Amino acid sequence: MPAWLTLLGVLLLALNLRAAIAGLPPLVPDLQADLHLDRGTAGLLSTLPVLCFGLLSPLGAVLGRRLGTERALLLAMLSVAAGSLVRTVPGLCWVVCGTALLGAGITVGNVLVPSAVKQGFPGSEGAVTGLYTAALIGGAALSSALAAPLAHDAGLGWRGSLLVWGGLAAVAATVWLPQLRARHPAAARRGAHTRLWRSPVTWVLSLFMGTQALAYYGTLAWLPALLQDGGVSAAAAGWALALFNLLGIVTSLVVPSVAGRRRDQRALGVLTCLVWGAGLVGLLAAPSLYLVWVALAGLAQGASISLALAMIVLRASTPAVARDLSGAAQSAGYLLAAPGPILVGWLRDSSGGWQLPLLFLCATVAVMAASSLGAGRDRQV
Secondary structure (H helix, E strand, O other): HHHHHHHHHHHHHHOOHHHHHHHHHHHHHHHHHOOOOOOOHHHHHHHHHHHHHHHHHHHHHHHHHOOOOOHHHHHHHHHHHHHHHHHHOOOHHHHHHHHHHHHHHHHHHHHHHHHHHHHHOOOOOHHHHHHHHHHHHHHHHHHHHHHHHHHOOOHHHHHHHHHHHHHHHHHHHHHHHHHHHHHOOOOOOHHHHHHHHHHHHHHHHHHHHHHHHHHHHHHHHOOOOOOOOHHOOOOHHHHHHHHHHHHHHHHHHHHHHHHHHHOOOHHHHHHHHHHHHHHHHHHHOOOHHHHHHHHHHHHHHHHHHHHHHHHHHHHHHOOHHHHHHHHHHHHHHHHHHHHHHHHHHHHHHHOOHHHHHHHHHHHHHHHHHHHHHHHHHOOOO
């Protein structure tokens, strides 16, 4: 199999690991008006995929062992495409079911794309992982920027706009199809999961992973609505969300390299959280300068997810432990993060403003900073 074709397939897979989720928040006002949703219910649509990440990550690994990584990833992309189609069917029930289906597909991709990188690019995992992370964030930036223009300017409506990202998943599935000629089932390691949870490193890494995901998805879900409530147009709010995602590409490429050159990542973790906090406090204190604060938060979110993944590798004593530790931290972390979008929406509805939700996100970042002191310490599982 040509390496360039495998790389193209991996990057297209990565583009789909946030795009179908990030394309929804700019369209939340349209969904609320059409389906008569309050903010808490609308937040459920952003929470469902994250909940899938937490609940289904272990099953994603099992699917990879049973079907092989290549076949499981093809099934993941088909699930994202099918879920995107289902959520365009009239009725809230279908939107929820479609969102859950695509969330399950993205979960499998989250778990198995790193395995595909390791299998396909021995000796170049670091460089390809950087490209993969950049593509993941770039997919979110692309979908958040184009969601509102596709719905309003192109006349597709919110359903047609969401369906576009299902088409992107279908393209990824088509390009990935030749990889089915190979099959690399993952080896099972009995008892590894139980042993991992005996280490405090696993717990602090899970807490860091969960709080960074909660801050990211809570902001992703409600940033457009927050800005529109402040008088920003839907299109401009979508572009601000795109900036939030796009700037994460820069730090996602830089931070793992910096982290890998240090034995201790505590200072880097605290710095990342300070930038996150500055962005959120800025939105609270000086909303008219929202582009500045969105830029800071965007840089911080890219740094936090890439730092979380880097610390998982650095804290693991062997590649096998790294795979198990990644699955454990993602499962527990995303379960912690899943209620975030719902809670942010509920706080907005109950308080009548965005001050309380932003303070909640600031508190989340403070916990992230505290967990980085344990997760970034030079010790291994």
